[in-house]
Amino acid sequence: MPLVTFWGAGFIALAVILLSILAAAMKRELNEFSRQESLGFLRLSLVGAFAILLTQSIVPFGYSWWLSLLIALSSTAFLLLGSQLLAKAVAHKKFGRSLAKALKPLVRSIDITFAPIASKSEEALEEFEQEFMESVEDFGETVVREIMVPRIDMVTVDGEAKIASTLKEFMSSGFSRLPVRGKNIDDLIGVLYLKDVARVFTENPAELEKRSAQQLARKAMFVPDSKPVEEVLKEMQLNATHVAIAVDEYGGVAGLVTMEDVIEELVGEINDEYDREGADIEDLGDNRFRVTAKSSLFELGEHIGLELEDEDIDSVGGLVTKLLGRLPRGGDQVHNSGLTFITERFEGRDHRLLTVLVSVDPEVLALREEE
DSSP states (O other): OHHHHHHHHHHHHHHHHHHHHHHHHHHHTSOOGGGHHHHHHHHHHHHHHHHHHHHHHHGGGTOOHHHHHHHHHHHHHHHHHHHHHHHHHHTTSHHHHHHHHHHHHHHHHHHHHHGGGOOHHHHHHHHHHHHHHHHHHHHTTOBHHHHSEEGGGOOOEETTSBHHHHHHHHHHHOOSEEEEESSSTTOEEEEEEHHHHHHHHHHOGGGGGTSBHHHHOBOOOEEETTSBHHHHHHHHHHHTOSEEEEEOTTSSEEEEEEHHHHHHHHHOOOOOTTSOOOOSEEEEETTEEEEETTSBHHHHHHHHTOOOOOSSOOBHHHHHHHHHTSOOOTTOEEEETTEEEEEEEEETTTTEEEEEEEEEOHHHHHHHHHO
């Protein structure tokens, strides 16, 4: 009998370890936060069963009660601590991912069983907190180049233009701050604020036709496009400014970054009444998408469920150009990472790429269904 209970305790200990790995893997790889309560209950129940069976297997040896209790408690504590450490080490590896995917249907059934007693609102809060913590972790690794408005999309005003004429740019763009250019866009001499223009309009309207944008502009803040956004946010706070000009390694203007762009990296998109409607990624059905050329590869990969990375390129349009080895033309088609890219719309005399049609290959769809 002691041998049977001892082996029973051993099998239960193995089940506890597997449950710990399963819970950690589902949380890490599959983001299955809703399964943690049911798995935790099962794990604690098995730990209790382990302690009882282990005690029963020790009793026939004639140890005093306090020694038997000490052995049982020590073994249980070792099992709990050891299973947690093992789960942390194994969950992100192939074994942990395979275990989570294989047992996901079974765990879902168990979760449904525990649904009546599960604390839904608390779990939803924990999921939000987890996503926010992940954003904070990624925030420290994000650089200006990844979030800035690219140079080609910047709205600027001529430094020699009269203040009255700049009002049209403010109204049409919806922006409250516009960079002021000198000879060209690489010669930015300051930033013009709408509230400064409004103050001139209310205090001395005649000055609108006399003073130039250059005279009213404030000093611009310049940052390298490779600078971490975390440091840029601190610098903006110190300088009491909401906009900075991003400069590339050659000293040319690469783009523009605002405090709103930086904060959106933490809390997600912040839309106001001036934001233009229209998603960067439009689902056309049948695993086909219309994507703006300036959309980031990371956003597209996250939307589709694939990992899209390139050491040199951040945007979809940039990837298409790199794969073609030349400037794209209408109807060009390239293939990469299980996706087919077809150039669609262009704009302007410089034939600037606006949108790309992206379709997911059948082989990729088959693999996703198997998972």
